[in-house]
Amino acid sequence: VNLVEIKGVYKCYHKKAKPKEYAVYKVNLNIKKGEILGLVGESGCGKSSLAKMILKLEQPTKGKILFNEQDITDYSFSQMRKIRNRMQMVFQDSTNAFNPYYTVEQIISEPLNNYSNESEKEKEKKIVSMLEKVGLNKTYLTRYSHEMSGGQRQRIGIARALILHPEFVVCDEAVSSIDYALKKQILNLLTDLKQQFGLTYLFISHDIAAVNKICDRVVVMYLGNIVEVISNINENVQHPYTKALLAATLFPDPKKRRKNTVLFREGEEIKVPEKGCVFQNRCFYAQNICKTKQPDLMTQKDGHEVACHLYHHC
Ligand code: SF4
Ligand code: MG
Incomplete structure (x- = not known):
């Protein structure tokens, strides 16, 4: 198919x-x-x-x-x-793809805000579960992209792409x-x-x-x-x-x-x-x-x- x-x-x-x-x-x-x-x-x-x-x-x-x-x-x-x-996209260098003033939570919730009207609590639960799937955890929620390594940013980019399944x-x-x-x-x-x-x-x-x-x-x-x-x-x-x-x-x-x-x-x-x-x-x-x-x-x-x-x- x-x-x-x-x-x-x-x-x-x-x-x-x-x-x-x-x-x-x-x-x-x-x-x-x-x-x-x-x-x-x-x-x-x-x-x-x-x-x-x-x-x-x-x-x-x-x-x-x-x-x-x-x-x-x-x-x-x-x-x-x-x-x-x-359909979603994972980019080459997530450094420039992310708004520098956004926390990880804001970055990953962007697509959720556009497509679903869940409560903040539900969204956070989803985001934490996705962070775990990409090998990170909830301590990342409040971080900014400049506080992370290239590999961590790439994982965030993947989490954002997959959050809407x-x-x-x-x-x-x-x-x-x-x-x-x-x-x-x-x-x-x-x-x-x-x-x-x-x-x-x-x-x-x-x-x-x-x-x-x-x-x-x-x-x-x-x-x-x-x-x-x-x-x-x-x-x-x-x-x-x-x-x-x-x-x-x-x-x-x-x-x-x-x-x-x-x-x-x-x-x-x-x-x-x-x-x-x-x-x-x-x-x-x-x-x-x-x-x-x-x-x-x-x-x-x-x-x-x-x-x-x-x-x-x-
Ligand atoms: Fe093949 Fe080279 Fe001829 Fe193109 S130019 S058809 S690649 S042999
Ligand atoms: Mg190209």
Whole structure:
């Protein structure tokens, strides 16, 4: 059963864009109930735009988004309000996401105030129980965000996202700004909570190790296009771009990483090719056909999907 269905979705931020200058291009994707779907790719690849469209924080230029089999693409603000509490988001750095003048209790009760009219006592009980679920306790109620560590703030962000018992949670770089030991804890927490609450996650990250650790499937995007969908970013990846991403994780040293010419370098601007494969300018395997024909995303026997001419004859 699919919780989210993305059907032929395009997003374009400027009106006169050429066909290929889309932030999100022709994306078809389903998110199954109960799965953790990873979304990887470098900044600017369309990950965040896609997530915002699913949450209806942005409107697709073309295409449809279904949530629980309802077409929400043209939902009005008030229609959306009824299901808004079913979808939540955990952000990268909760430091800036929180009002510095709010206590933890105020931070977590914000969504409750918007969606329920329980008494203060009931709310506090709920908040304390949620704090315990994320590994904290009621002594945190009166703390301010600057009085906590990065890991504690991340737990507060998770508590706030889950307080309304959503079905679907987008984790946008949720473990990207924390160190290794802490990252492991937060990833374990996210998987535990997923089991407990029967959640479905869209886990956006450029951290391949984190994605491999918790995701059931991983979607790879490059310049707005899905180029590969696979169970894990491992030696079975086929798309030349995914191979480059994987190779980069084997050289975590940024100095060595810079030698990986396939990937973006800081400040570099990438021109979207007018036709053909979006990755042609950086691909070591590009052939003539890659300059003229865009490869479709094709599904192989095991559900592995790849958009590359190299694999289309088999
Ligand atoms: Fe490279 Fe061609 Fe495959 Fe694109 S379609 S990734 S250019 S081989
Ligand atoms: Mg982003």
